[in-house]
Each structure stands twice: as structure tokens, then as C-alpha cells.
Amino acid sequence: MEKKKGSLLTFRPDIKVVDATIRDGGLVNDFRFTEEFIRDLYLANVKAGIDYMEFGYKASKDIFDVNEFGPWKFCDEDSIRSIVGNNDTDMKIAVMADVGRCDYKHDIIPKSESVIDLVRVATYINTIPTAIEMVEYCKELGYEATINIMAISNAKESEIDEALELIGNSNADGVYLVDSYGSLYMEQIDELADKYLGMAEKYDKYVGIHAHNNQQLAFANTIAALTRGVSYLDATANGMGRGAGNCSTEQLLGFLKNPKYNIIPLLKFLEKHIIPLKKSGTVWGYNIPYLLTGQTNQHPRTAIAATKEGRTDFLNFYLELNDKD
Numbered sequence: 001m002e003k004k005k006g007s008l009l010t011f012r013p014d015i016k017v018v019d020a021t022i023r024d025g026g027l028v029n030d031f032r033f034t035e036e037f038i039r040d041l042y043l044a045n046v047k048a049g050i051d052y053m054e055f056g057y058k059a060s061k062d063i064f065d066v067n068e069f070g071p072w073k074f075c076d077e078d079s080i081r082s083i084v085g086n087n088d089t090d091m092k093i094a095v096m097a098d099v100g101r102c103d104y105k106h107d108i109i110p111k112s113e114s115v116i117d118l119v120r121v122a123t124y125i126n127t128i129p130t131a132i133e134m135v136e137y138c139k140e141l142g143y144e145a146t147i148n149i150m151a152i153s154n155a156k157e158s159e160i161d162e163a164l165e166l167i168g169n170s171n172a173d174g175v176y177l178v179d180s181y182g183s184l185y186m187e188q189i190d191e192l193a194d195k196y197l198g199m200a201e202k203y204d205k206y207v208g209i210h211a212h213n214n215q216q217l218a219f220a221n222t223i224a225a226l227t228r229g230v231s232y233l234d235a236t237a238n239g240m241g242r243g244a245g246n247c248s249t250e251q252l253l254g255f256l257k258n259p260k261y262n263i264i265p266l267l268k269f270l271e272k273h274i275i276p277l278k279k280s281g282t283v284w285g286y287n288i289p290y291l292l293t294g295q296t297n298q299h300p301r302t303a304i305a306a307t308k309e310g311r312t313d314f315l316n317f318y319l320e321l322n323d324k325d
Contacts, residue, residue, distance in 0.1 A: 182214025
């Protein structure tokens, strides 16, 4: 597979935009979106030329209480079909399956019976063998499948090399570089993207990126990865996602030079749904606690708690993050 790179004035036909608004944004509101919100986002994504729309998680109902979450935590086939029908569009449907949180042999049905196209398996570096087992199962059922290695900023280089080699020898279609903590800078993205792409070219796979915005670098890191040759680009409407959120779709579509993408349907969606959602009290996006967890390469759970509590004692929060005792 020829290495693909781009510049700020070119577009590549291999680029795929993956909308993760419902899945990552669902972590902000326990997946309690209105049906109108989901349907309008689906229609906006289709009109905008989005390549994949991720509807949520395939979470186990034995682990998570269905009464505590909206339907997109579980993505039952009937729930997705109530929005997309048979999905007679060019846009593909994706879901995420977390290692250890998905009863995949029970909850993932054969592709011939499902409107879902892509299963993205989320894993930490120490559970790669299980992730590969899940991918092989999904591939046997007829799905496209990726492995998304979370919290890569906490992994050792030797671990990353070994993990990529294991994935390379699997049937996964692609592998994702995931900056879970929003701690990576563009130079680090460049190095990791080159490492991932080296494996991908060797084994004929693609590479994707999923960035978080703790240091307001999600968009910058996404286009940095793009120019190295990464082709699957995650984004969310107005950056809606866990904690500091993600690369925003409107930024990405405004940047990409491929005429297939159209920002106008998304702007209409933002006006109709995102502004009222924020006014209702749903909170996500850059703030100081998220910045500090990003700078210290830590999981944002403490920043999420601080944000919910309305803390503004930033120095105390910073000292707590750096208290190693």
C-alpha cells in the first residue's frame, strides 16, 4: 500500500470522516438523546457527506443497568433501524465494543441480519489479545472491524511496537491512534502516526485518529495525523464528547478539500440541536481542569468531577494532580 500524505491544499480520496457524536457525546449525558436529535444528526451527516456514523456502544446489559442509560449505550438493532431503516445511503453505520464491557458473542449478530457495517473494538494496550479475538469474531460475522488502542500516551514504545505487530497479523481492517487524555502534541502525533502507518503499510491496513481537546489540540492533531497519511478521522458535532470533547466536525469539514463534504447541513444541525442542548445545562469542552489533566497525562475523571462541582480553585486542583504521595 503506497504511503499517502497530503498538504493543506490537497485532498485524498482515501480520507474517511467518522462522526462519533452519539458515542463519545453520549458519555456526557448518559446517552439520553431525543429521537429527533438522533434522526436529524443522521440526516445531516448523510447530506454532509460523512462516511461513517457511530451510533454508540454495544455494552452488556448484564454489566450496565438499562434504566440508567439511553438506548445508544446498547445499540440494539431495532433502535438503530428505527432511525435509519435499511440505511439506503452511502454513509455506513458503526458501533463501538469495549473489551470487558461487551458480551459480543451474544450482542453482536451476523452482518447479514444487521444494518451495522463497522465494529470498532476499544482496548487498552494490555488487553490487545482479547481485542483481536473480538475482531476475528466480528470479521467472521461479516463486519468491518478496527482496533482502537486507548490511552496510547501511557504506553511504552516497546508495548506499542508489540501491539501493532499483533494487530498487523490479525484480520482487523484498521487501527486507531487514540489520544484519550488529550495529552499529546503534534510532534508526538507525527511520530506515532509514522509508527502506526509503518505497520499498516506492511500489512495493508488503514490508520485512524481519535483526538481529545484537553489542550485545544484535537483539531490540530487530527490534521497533523492526516498529513502523515492517517485516513480515518474521528470528529463530533461541536466537539461533543467526554470531558474536553473532540475534534469538531465543523472544523474538520471546513478544512478538508474534498468537494464531497458539505458543512451546511451540519451548521443547521448545530443551530437546531447543539445550542439548545448546551443551554439546557449539558456541559463539555475545554476548561482549566481538563487542560491540567491533559498537561499531566492523566485520565480526565478528576477534571470531570471538578467540572461537575464547579471548582475554580485551579491551583489546588493542580497541586492535587501532582501529589504523588
